[in-house]
Amino acid sequence: MKKNTATIHDISKALGIDSSTVSRALSNSALVTAKTKDKILKKAIELGYQKNTLASKLRTRKTNTIGVIVPRISRHFFASVISGIEDAAYDSGYDVIICQSLDNLEREKQLIQTMHSNRVDGILVSVSMETNTSDHFNEYKKDGFPIVFFDRPFMLKENINVIIDDYKASFEATEHMIEIGCKKIVHLRGPKTSELYNRRELGYKNALKNNGLDIDDNYILESRLMKEDGLELANKIARLGNIDGVFAANDTVAISTMQYLKEKGCNIPRDMAFVGFSNEPISAVIEPSLTTVGQADVEMGKVASLLLFELIKNTTDKINNQVTILEPNLIIRNSTSKFSKK
Amino acid sequence: MKKNTATIHDISKALGIDSSTVSRALSNSALVTAKTKDKILKKAIELGYQKNTLASKLRTRKTNTIGVIVPRISRHFFASVISGIEDAAYDSGYDVIICQSLDNLEREKQLIQTMHSNRVDGILVSVSMETNTSDHFNEYKKDGFPIVFFDRPFMLKENINVIIDDYKASFEATEHMIEIGCKKIVHLRGPKTSELYNRRELGYKNALKNNGLDIDDNYILESRLMKEDGLELANKIARLGNIDGVFAANDTVAISTMQYLKEKGCNIPRDMAFVGFSNEPISAVIEPSLTTVGQADVEMGKVASLLLFELIKNTTDKINNQVTILEPNLIIRNSTSKFSKK
DNA sequence: CTTCTAAATACAATCGATTGTATTTTTAAG
DNA sequence: CTTAAAAATACAATCGATTGTATTTAGAAG
Numbered sequence: 213m214k215k216n217t218a219t220i221h222d223i224s225k226a227l228g229i230d231s232s233t234v235s236r237a238l239s240n241s242a243l244v245t246a247k248t249k250d251k252i253l254k255k256a257i258e259l260g261y262q263k264n265t266l267a268s269k270l271r272t273r274k275t276n277t278i279g280v281i282v283p284r285i286s287r288h289f290f291a292s293v294i295s296g297i298e299d300a301a302y303d304s305g306y307d308v309i310i311c312q313s314l315d316n317l318e319r320e321k322q323l324i325q326t327m328h329s330n331r332v333d334g335i336l337v338s339v340s341m342e343t344n345t346s347d348h349f350n351e352y353k354k355d356g357f358p359i360v361f362f363d364r365p366f367m368l369k370e371n372i373n374v375i376i377d378d379y380k381a382s383f384e385a386t387e388h389m390i391e392i393g394c395k396k397i398v399h400l401r402g403p404k405t406s407e408l409y410n411r412r413e414l415g416y417k418n419a420l421k422n423n424g425l426d427i428d429d430n431y432i433l434e435s436r437l438m439k440e441d442g443l444e445l446a447n448k449i450a451r452l453g454n455i456d457g458v459f460a461a462n463d464t465v466a467i468s469t470m471q472y473l474k475e476k477g478c479n480i481p482r483d484m485a486f487v488g489f490s491n492e493p494i495s496a497v498i499e500p501s502l503t504t505v506g507q508a509d510v511e512m513g514k515v516a517s518l519l520l521f522e523l524i525k526n527t528t529d530k531i532n533n534q535v536t537i538l539e540p541n542l543i544i545r546n547s548t549s550k551f552s553k554k
Numbered sequence: 555m556k557k558n559t560a561t562i563h564d565i566s567k568a569l570g571i572d573s574s575t576v577s578r579a580l581s582n583s584a585l586v587t588a589k590t591k592d593k594i595l596k597k598a599i600e601l602g603y604q605k606n607t608l609a610s611k612l613r614t615r616k617t618n619t620i621g622v623i624v625p626r627i628s629r630h631f632f633a634s635v636i637s638g639i640e641d642a643a644y645d646s647g648y649d650v651i652i653c654q655s656l657d658n659l660e661r662e663k664q665l666i667q668t669m670h671s672n673r674v675d676g677i678l679v680s681v682s683m684e685t686n687t688s689d690h691f692n693e694y695k696k697d698g699f700p701i702v703f704f705d706r707p708f709m710l711k712e713n714i715n716v717i718i719d720d721y722k723a724s725f726e727a728t729e730h731m732i733e734i735g736c737k738k739i740v741h742l743r744g745p746k747t748s749e750l751y752n753r754r755e756l757g758y759k760n761a762l763k764n765n766g767l768d769i770d771d772n773y774i775l776e777s778r779l780m781k782e783d784g785l786e787l788a789n790k791i792a793r794l795g796n797i798d799g800v801f802a803a804n805d806t807v808a809i810s811t812m813q814y815l816k817e818k819g820c821n822i823p824r825d826m827a828f829v830g831f832s833n834e835p836i837s838a839v840i841e842p843s844l845t846t847v848g849q850a851d852v853e854m855g856k857v858a859s860l861l862l863f864e865l866i867k868n869t870t871d872k873i874n875n876q877v878t879i880l881e882p883n884l885i886i887r888n889s890t891s892k893f894s895k896k
Numbered sequence: 897c898t899t900c901t902a903a904a905t906a907c908a909a910t911c912g913a914t915t916g917t918a919t920t921t922t923t924a925a926g
Numbered sequence: 927c928t929t930a931a932a933a934a935t936a937c938a939a940t941c942g943a944t945t946g947t948a949t950t951t952a953g954a955a956g
Contacts, residue, residue, distance in 0.1 A: 215697045219912055230936045235913060245934065260697070265671040266612045267912035270941050275608075285636070285652070291628030307668060310627070310652050326649060329607040355557045355602070467839065497809065499841035561942055572906045577943060587904065609942035612911050 218259035226255055238263070269331065277307040278520060279327035279335040283315045288492050289509050290338065293362065296513020297336060304521050306333070317342040324348060333524045334358030336516050339366050341436070344405040346370065358523035362516040363507075365407050365535075372523065374516040374536045378408060381505045381540035382415025385487045386459055388503070390423045392548055394457030394485055397425075398449055400469065401461050402437045412461050412489070437461060442468025450476055456484055463488035463495050463504055470502070470547070486547040500546035508538040560601035568597055580605070611673065619649040620862060621669035621677040625657045630834050631851050632680065635704065638855020639678060646863050648675070659684040666690060676700030676862045681708050683778070686747040688712065700865035704858040705849075706750050707877075714865065716858040716878045720750060723847045723882035724757025725764075727829045728801055730845070732765045734890055736799030736827050739767075740791055742811065743803050744779045754803050754831070779803060784810025792818055798826055805830035805837045805846055812844070812889070828889040842888035850880040 220238070224231040229248065237244045237252040238261075244252075255261075269275045280297055282290040294310060301308045309332060313320040320340045327335055337349075337359060346367045349359055353371075361367075362374040389397055399416045402409035417427050433448055435441035437460070446469050449455050460466035466488035470480055478484055480500055488495055488504040495502035515536055562580070566573040571590065579586045579594040580603075586594075597603075611617045622639055624632040636652060643650045651674060655662040662682045669677055679691075679701060688709045691701055695713075703709075704716040731739055741758045744751040759769050775790055777783035779802070788811050791797050802808035808830035812822055820826055822842055830837055830846040837844035857878055 217697060220914095221912075231913080232915075232937080233935055235915085236935095239914090243934070248934085260693070262667070263671055264612070264673065264912050265668075266608050266617075266673055267941090268914075270606070270608045270612055270943095271912080271914045273941070284633075285627040286630060286633030288628060291626075294627070311650075325604070326607075329605055331606065331608055351602070355559060471839070494836045494839055497813070497836055497840050562944095563942075573943080574907080574945075575905055577945085578905095581944090585904070590904085606942050609911090610944075612913095613942080613944045615911070 217264070218256075218261045219264065220261075222259055223252060223255050223261060226259070227251060273331075275307075275331050275333055276305060277309060277330075277332045278517070278524075279309045279311065279323075279332040281311050281313055281320060281323050281327075281335060281337045283313055283338060283340055285310060285312045287490075289363075289490050289507055292509035293338075293513040293516075296510035296515075297517045298513075299510075300514045300517035300521075304517075306521070313340040315341040321348045324352065328352055328357060334360070334520045336360050336362060336520055337366075338363040341403060341406060358520055360516050360520045360523065362512055365411070368407075368535050369533060372519055372534050374512055374519065374538065376507050376512070376538045376540045378411040378540075379415040379418075381489070381507075381542070382412040382459070383419045384415075384540075384542050385489070385503075385505055386416045386419035387423065388542060388544070389457045389459060389485055389487060389548060390419065390425065392485060395425065396431070396452075396455050397457040397459055398431045398433060398452065398455050399459050399461070400437070400445060400465055401432060401434050404434065409461055416459055431455075435465065437465040439464055439468045441465055442470075443472050445469045446472030446476065449473065450478075457486070458484060459487045461489050463490045463492040463502060466502060466504070467492075467494060467498055470498075481547050481549055491543055496545070500549070503545045503548040504543050506541045506543050508540065512538055559606070560598075560603045561606065562603075564601055565594060565597050565603060568601070569593060615673075617649075617673050617675055618647060619651060619672075619674045620859070620866075621651045621653065621665075621674040623653050623655055623662060623665050623669075623677060623679045625655055625680060625682055627652060627654050629832075631705075631832050631849055634851035635680075635855040635858075638852035638857075639859045640855075641852075642856045642859035642863075646859075648863070655682040657683040663690045666694065670694055670699060675866045676702070678702050678704060678858050678862055679708075680705040683745055683748060700862055702858050702862045702865065704854055706748065707753070708749070710749075710877050711875060714861055714876050716854055716861065716880070718849050718854070718880045718882045720753040720882075721757040721760075723831070723849075723884070724754040724801070725761045726757075726882075726884050727831070727845075727847055728758045728761035729765065730884060730886065731799045731801060731827055731829060731890060732761065732767065734827060737767065738773070738794075738797050739799035739801055740773045740775060740794065740797050741801050741803070742779070742787060742807055743774060743776050746776065751803055758801055773797075777807065779807040781806055781810045783807055785814050787811045788814030788818065791815065792820075799828070800826060801829045803831050805832045805834040805844060808844060808846075809834075809836060809840055812840075823889050823891055833885055838887070842891070845887045845890040846885050848883045848885050850882065854880055 220231045220234040223234045233244060233248065234252050237249045238256065278301060280294060284290060298308055311323045313323060317340055320343060339361065353359055360372045360374065365373055365375045386397065399413060401413050413432065420427050433445055435445060442465060449458065466486055470486050474480060480486055486502060488502045491504045491506045495504050562573045562576040565576045575586055575590065576594050579591045580598065620643060622636060626632060640650055653665045655665060659682055662685060681703065695701055702714045702716065707715055707717045728739065741755060743755050755774065762769050775787055777787060784807060791800065808828055812828050816822060822828055828844060830844045833846045833848045837846050
């Protein structure tokens with residue numbers, strides 16, 4: 213049933229005009245008379261001609277397409293970054309291919325290989341949580357394949373990164389909790405393999421130190437920051453006793469943990485203040501609404517894209533090893549309204 | 555800086571073996587000796603060979619890629635459908651290209667054209683809210699380009715659709731509200747251009763009729779079902795007076811409207827019961843948690859994919875005009891716990 | 897050591913668009 | 927009306943992999 217779409221050769225034959233002229237006419241080249249252009253365009257429409265982009269890409273060695281790999285497209289932060297990327301790409305005439313690694317290293321490898329094999333002009337990556345080596349990227353990078361990393365800082369010394377200032381964000385979030393009167397603040401961090409969470413922890417620790425509070429490693433709880441981790445974390449927090457604040461490295465685990473603590477009879481924010489990270493939409497709607505860190509998402513997508521486009525255009529790699537740091541902003545909501553209501 | 559990736563011809567030259575043999579060796583054809591295969595494979599690795607998929611696709615006229623167009627990838631329902639699609643595609647050896655129309659018709663047109671131009675083997679579409687004509691699909695369908703529609707019923711008589719039983723879902727949701735004692739139920743519906751919302755409205759109306767309640771067209775409020783519509787809808791509902799139940803055609807607007815009504819001092823569910831549609835994750839977490847309709851999301855992705863694969867394999871269009879209807883399930887939460895708590 | 901068959905490899909065309917160069921046509925100048 | 931220059935079009939190679947067919951090589955049989 214599938215008919216073959218018309219090609220420039222069909223138009224060429226139908227009109228007795230060489231296919232090279234047809235090609236030039238369709239790309240509106242100045243080398244073709246307006247009159248012949250007209251004939252060709254009419255026939256193209258008549259035959260339902262649709263350019264075979266594959267052939268074009270093969271010949272020109274340019275796909276005008278960039279690839280994006282994120283852990284999960286459904287996460288609001290990534291969806292927003294993607295909006296920023298799509299906007300920038302649209303303005304520059306690039307197509308965008310979106311894929312999710314589901315935080316799985318094997319899948320990430322597979323995706324890069326597929327994208328490279330499809331000869332995208334470059335890729336934007338927020339690495340998976342399991343990614344702790346850059347071998348699978350270097351393989352392509354050494355041939356000059358343009359890659360820009362965003363969100364999750366990755367091998368800062370060797371790559372181009374666009375990130376937010378996680379340290380500063382954590383510092384300010386923690387300091388905010390201290391200001392409203394928290395004395396014993398637990399930090400829920402992510403896997404040690406991720407530099408990101410190391411930075412967030414450092415911000416937390418330094419804020420404590422700067423404000424004369426003790427750092428207790430028992431107050432730092434590690435998990436994969438998934439919804440499912442909430443119960444265990446809530447139990448651990450309850451067992452610690454006297455905790456009056458929780459600073460989580462993402463909203464998902466903050467909300468989940470908060471729910472379980474509420475079920476245990478803990479009143480938030482009166483007994484315990486809560487701060488998350490990422491500004492998931494759900495954070496604004498839950499009870500109490502969650503104080504969290506906004507991550508300049510759309511902007512991050514735009515900035516990362518522009519860097520990638522530069523990299524694609526450039527034949528040298530002079531813009532390598534560049535880290536662009538965007539400003540986070542603390543969004544204060546009811547989960548830290550503890551004393552301000554007094 | 556960008557080096558060209560090695561091709562089969564580079565391997566061919568390096569070994570003095572014809573490129574056709576190299577090609578066959580790399581695809582592990584039985585026509586090549588194990589010994590030569592070995593030499594070729596070694597050299598391929600040495601040169602960092604990566605198949606140029608574009609060339610392969612062009613030659614074979616097969617891309618092993620399907621396209622997916624959804625309104626928004628960040629919507630939980632679509633993200634789940636996509637999971638189902640990716641699983642099915644992985645099992646069948648297809649790659650998946652995901653795009654979002656942002657509920658914009660022009661963008662939708664653009665995306666189909668780009669995908670077709672890239673010669674994907676077929677596409678899965680949940681049409682945008684603005685889409686009320688099928689012209690831009692028919693253009694491709696008449697050439698036998700495989701398209702399967704899902705989620706939003708679209709020209710059922712002419713196309714292949716995978717949908718849930720919206721009528722039944724609405725009917726059951728409304729009946730559930732009547733059972734718990736609601737007498738004056740408002741329905742928040744989406745644009746008239748979408749058949750989907752017509753069906754949901756019909757389910758609502760018939761449930762009222764079947765239970766001896768009056769149908770009042772003033773109780774049916776139309777909007778784009780966005781978060782931003784919540785305020786106006788809440789005002790309208792307040793003005794109507796005596797409303798004791800709201801059945802919304804999606805969760806987003808249900809939640810937003812509910813928030814505004816709460817701010818006006820309305821106690822939910824005591825004064826007014828609420829039911830949404832789609833089972834967005836946020837619905838489980840808000841206060842009160844929202845009763846809603848689960849839409850067999852992952853399953854829908856799988857079923858739609860399998861149909862598309864069939865369509866791609868088939869040379870006839872005997873499976874055309876087929877509607878697959880999946881079962882919805884009502885998820886009862888606190889927003890309708892009105893009288894059950896008595 | 898031939899001769900025939902089967903297995904392995906080489907040749908060459910192809911997918912559809914692009915582009916440098918050659919050829920033809922048009923236009924303008926003499 | 928001729929001729930040179932400029933403009934328009936045609937020719938042909940190319941991008942990289944695939945595949946039908948032709949050719950060569952190897953192995954077996956006589």
